[in-house]
């Protein structure tokens with residue numbers, strides 16, 4: 001996404017609000033064996049899995065098989081069952097508790113690794129001014145210069161921030177059609193072909209048929225990302241409001257006939273519409289707010305809204321934008337790893353710095369890059385390792401659904417089974433490479 005991306009997209013802070021898809025994820029029973037030595041970590045890990053799997057919690061977590069010989073035979077995710085209102089509320093409350101506790105712990109880790117003093121109660125001093133906030137964010141790569149470059153100048157008498165998703169009386173469907181119509185005929189054909197290719201896989205066909213998803217071919221030029229997904233609501237003519245996703249893809253890529261890359265991007269973005277298990281972003285949300293509030297009052301940032309007509313509104317705009325930047329340097333990598341590992345099935349070779357790189361190599365190096373970014377956050381290695389394990393399980397889970405939707409005995413199904421293995425290995429190797437890199441710099 002770029003700086004013109006409206007606030008409140010799915011790459012923003014809305015992750016915690018994503019409840020519905022959570023509860024609709026069919027749950028697959030699975031058996032996992034993991035080494036366990038820290039009960040707190042184990043509890044957090046199990047809770048995370050259940051939260052991620054969208055398992056309604058109607059009993060104590062301790063019902064899960066107890067550890068034996070330092071190993072836990074884990075039988076999480078019992079068969080899906082209808083959820084009543086009370087269970088749903090309980091589940092939401094547990095989820096909130098889980099993220100609050102995880103967030104507190106992560107921010108403590110981060111403050112410790114950023115050198116903040118530990119107080120008598122075992123908690124660290126918090127940043128209290130913009131410079132101290134920068135001490136934290138600089139380790140994520142968010143320096144003063146990065147902030148200044150990324151925060152809009154609001155000094156002029158602005159205004160009219162365009163409300164996200166407001167297109168007058170335009171419906172999303174009409175908007176989609178007008179964007180299609182605005183393309184060259186080659187672009188329009190590529191758009192249809194790309195969607196047909198995605199629909200060629202039964203799982204995605206079914207997903208597109210059962211979820212309200214619009215695909216806007218409206219990105220052009222040098223976007224930092226080839227696509228992004230917004231989550232919002234749509235009001236139908238009879239007034240009912242339902243959940244809808246808008247996936248933005250590159251008009252330029254379509255018109256240039258880069259069908260393969262558009263298909264891979266579509267699989268990536270569609271995976272985001274199903275990605276419900278991120279841990280880092282919802283956990284760190286309060287901490288990022290705290291930092292963004294401090295950073296917005298850095299004199300160099302304040303200068304960017306000097307003389308703005310509505311000072312409070314301008315400040316809020318800056319806080320939001322800063323938070324988005326902080327997010328892009330922290331929890332964002334978690335969901336990107338997930339989407340890239342699904343995109344792997346359709347990833348064509350790409351040219352990087354004039355060199356042709358195979359699709360799987362490209363995904364490997366991209367995933368490695370994100371894992372390294374996650375390591376820089378400052379979460380303790382053990383916790384991050386658990387989070388990446390869970391991410392691997394979530395990856396498997398979506399592959400299993402894709403496989404299950406594909407006719408038994410078909411070549412397509414066999415290939416998906418192998419691609420699931422490839423995705424699993426890709427994550428393992430990326431983690432190894434990132435770890436080696438880390439060890440080498442210590």
Ligand SMILES: [Zn+2]
Pocket residue numbers: 268272335336339
């Ligand atoms: Zn993405």
